[in-house]
Amino acid sequence: MAETKVVEKVKNKQVKAKDYITGNPKETDMYLSSSTISLQLPPEASNAVLVKNLYLSCDPYMRGSKKPLKDRVFDTFVPDSVIVGYGVFKVLESKHPDFKTGDLLWGVTKWEEYSILTNTENFFKIDHTDVPLSYYTGLLGMPGMSAYVAFYEIGAPKKGEYVFISSAFGAIGQLVGQLAKLMGCYVVGSAGSKEKVEILKNKFGFDGAFNYKEEHDLDAALKRYFAEGIDIYFENVGGKMLDAALVNMRRRGRIVVAGMISQYDISEPEPIKNLVSIIYKQVRIEAFTVFDYYHLYPKFLETMLPYIREGKVSYVEAFAEGLDNGPAALEAIFTGRNPGKQVVVLSHE
Amino acid sequence: MAETKVVEKVKNKQVKAKDYITGNPKETDMYLSSSTISLQLPPEASNAVLVKNLYLSCDPYMRGSKKPLKDRVFDTFVPDSVIVGYGVFKVLESKHPDFKTGDLLWGVTKWEEYSILTNTENFFKIDHTDVPLSYYTGLLGMPGMSAYVAFYEIGAPKKGEYVFISSAFGAIGQLVGQLAKLMGCYVVGSAGSKEKVEILKNKFGFDGAFNYKEEHDLDAALKRYFAEGIDIYFENVGGKMLDAALVNMRRRGRIVVAGMISQYDISEPEPIKNLVSIIYKQVRIEAFTVFDYYHLYPKFLETMLPYIREGKVSYVEAFAEGLDNGPAALEAIFTGRNPGKQVVVLSHE
CATH class of the missing domain: 3.90.180.10 (Medium-chain alcohol dehydrogenases, catalytic domain)
Known part of the structure; x- marks a missing residue:
């Protein structure tokens, strides 16, 4: 029944x-x-x-x-x-x-x-x-995992290296910068307003930050912060910023490509002039999607949970x-x- | 005395x-x-x-x-x-x-x-x-080591993958193509004359080869040979060839940069239009110098000497x-x- x-x-x-x-x-x-x-x-x-x-x-x-x-x-x-x-x-x-x-x-x-x-x-x-x-x-979800993968897996960082982050105020950029600081890297970010630049420096502990809208010459801006060049560039912008970063990479530098915001809404992407420079410095450029790295989630938690509990990460x-x-x-x-x-x-x- | x-x-x-x-x-x-x-x-x-x-x-x-x-x-x-x-x-x-x-x-x-x-x-x-x-x-010196590093170390090849080699008739390109065939890859090369194209196909066993000087549309040429896209592009040319390859890469494809011949004698490098496409396919682009890999020479000999003794490599x-x-x-x-x-x-x- x-x-x-x-x-x-x-x-x-x-x-x-x-x-x-x-x-x-x-x-x-x-x-x-x-x-x-x-x-x-x-x-x-x-x-x-x-x-x-x-x-x-x-x-x-x-x-x-x-x-x-x-x-x-x-x-x-x-x-x-x-x-x-x-x-x-x-x-x-x-x-x-x-x-x-x-x-x-x-x-x-x-x-x-x-x-x-x-x-x-x-x-x-x-x-x-x-x-x-x-x-x-x-912090403990997709954006956090993206930052973790970008920095540790693709960036392959070493203590003391020079790290540049474009669009550094974004959820992922903020975290990449803090992870880099925790590893003992020198970290500079770019953002789109004076307020964001101040927060990057004062709240997130970046060694330097600049407002890209106020820089006429991005190459000169990067040289100001990276006299010895960039080991890891966390790339989120594309176009002119990428071109400027390309000529400032150090030998065996890595460009971690999370996105190219400046390129999505234009019908023809901006041409990149300085790609050839990767030959002179043996640079690696690598784009990734977090979906390919979710098997690392337990390892990610092992790193992030202590940082959060100990108050080492601002969020x-x-x-x-x-x-x-x-x-x-x-x-x-x-x-x-x-x-x-x-x-x-x-x-x- | x-x-x-x-x-x-x-x-x-x-x-x-x-x-x-x-x-x-x-x-x-x-x-x-x-x-x-x-x-x-x-x-x-x-x-x-x-x-x-x-x-x-x-x-x-x-x-x-x-x-x-x-x-x-x-x-x-x-x-x-x-x-x-x-x-x-x-x-x-x-x-x-x-x-x-x-x-x-x-x-x-x-x-x-x-x-x-x-x-x-x-x-x-x-x-x-x-x-x-x-x-x-x-074959057993610097050019051989370069091919070995390019293919195995940077290319990270898998059996059955689709491999494209520009400037394929060069000492390194020839060998990369043969190593790729020995691994069970599909291999197509470009070269600058009809004679070279024939030798690539008939002597070095490439699955296909084309004379880039006779192709008005390099993108179309690549699509003809790579209907499903390219897993590994061994890049030796730069400029237009690179731009065409970029839009034909498969997901998680690798571009191994040994050189960009077309770019060395022009005062301004040709701009690259399609770099942004690496985001959509999570492509890695990596330039290298053989000097960083000479510690692998004994491993290289273990691979190459048997190939030579068994007549598996043409030279x-x-x-x-x-x-x-x-x-x-x-x-x-x-x-x-x-x-x-x-x-x-x-x-x-």
Whole structure:
């Protein structure tokens, strides 16, 4: 005799995309929507998890570009679909062998209160809750892993080396700089405002920082800070900054390419004039995606958790409360005024 | 009672440079000269060796460029000085603890019959004489090591990968292609004449080859041979060829930079337009110098000697007999007509 279980249906607030976007997202590219959801996985949902979203992450990759990133693992903006992005969430029910009710996870989720997620490949279980859960959207999540991979795996740093970071105020740049300082490197960053330059020097402990908008000659600016040249350039900008860095690299220097922000919204990329100089100094240029390095997550935690617990890493968060404030929060990270990692808080538990 | 030993003085024919050179050397940039030499090391010559030169190597690096290679280990052309280059030589007398009379060595020597050499840092003892001694100027010397390092160390190849080699007819390109075939890769090369293209396919076993001078659209040419893209690009050309390769790289592809021939004699290097594409495919670009990898020479011999003994590697040599024919032989390698590795033979033993 079949037993009929009455399943509670609850409201599920969502943020959806109006359309595909090009360039930076605006608040008006998104809209609030509401549906209902049964807080139980349907029988056919094998390997799926039902989760309650706690913290949603606003990240610089959540934009459109003229040139699609072909190897992107997911699309953030699909017309009339819920926004997709990283977050921290709690498992309410699981049909996946690796996860059980009550587990706290971080990974790719959706901008809604409750989600049924089937793409569980890059979920990470949160075992350490003595640090703020929201950190798993940043310092202990994808941006933190990106900084770790960029610096240790691709950069292959040695104590005392000279490190230059463009777009140093970004979530990843900030952390790369601090990791470099902790290793005993000399660290200089570039950023786009006087305020950011001051914060890099005073809060994040950079040895130097400059406002690239005030430099007419980027080569001269780099020579001012790197009389002996650059061992590791953490590249996030492209174009003229890359050209200036190329002629200032030291022998066997490494250029770690996380992005080339200046190149995404122009129809023809700016030509690079000084690539040939890598021959004279045996330079390595390497682009990477964090997705290829997630197997190092346990090793990453071994490095980062002690740094956080001992207060050796500075980290600033900005919280937007509730999904209603999500679209504005996402827009804000592209206007260059946010003071730290932007997180949308749905629930604290 | 001091014993006075009568030391034989012999004629020592030499090839000297008239001046510094820019661009490719011509026969007329050099002149024959003759001096005498005592076939005994002077008492003050500690750590020096007196050698008889047997084979001298003509290599593409023996030229002048507008941009000096700052990290070059030696200068080939210095006014009124004997030409410097790689060779195979026999030790007549040694004050260096690592070498003794009768040793056969290869390394950096001078274009003369007898030399007193003090820069013994990159000398290699020749222990295997069942292969032609002249091979130690090429296949088993610096060019061979360069190919080995380029392919195995920087290229990090896997069986079945797609390999493209520009300037594939050069000593290093030929060998990289053959090593790639021996590993089970798909190999295509570019060269500058129909004859070279045929030899690459028929003699060196390349899967394909094309004459870049006959291709109006290098991107289309690469797409014709690499429908699924390139895993390893052995880069020797720069400029337009590099730009075409950049947009045809596969995910996590590697560009091994041995040189950028097309860029050395122009006052401004050609701008590279497609560097940004490395981000979309997580490409690594790495320039190297063989000097950083000479510690791998024993490992290299373990790989190459069996290949040579089993006839698995094709290698062509062109011999010029005597120092008198040296200047013309060196000029010839830059005219693009030589059929193989150019060696100047001074003595067979």
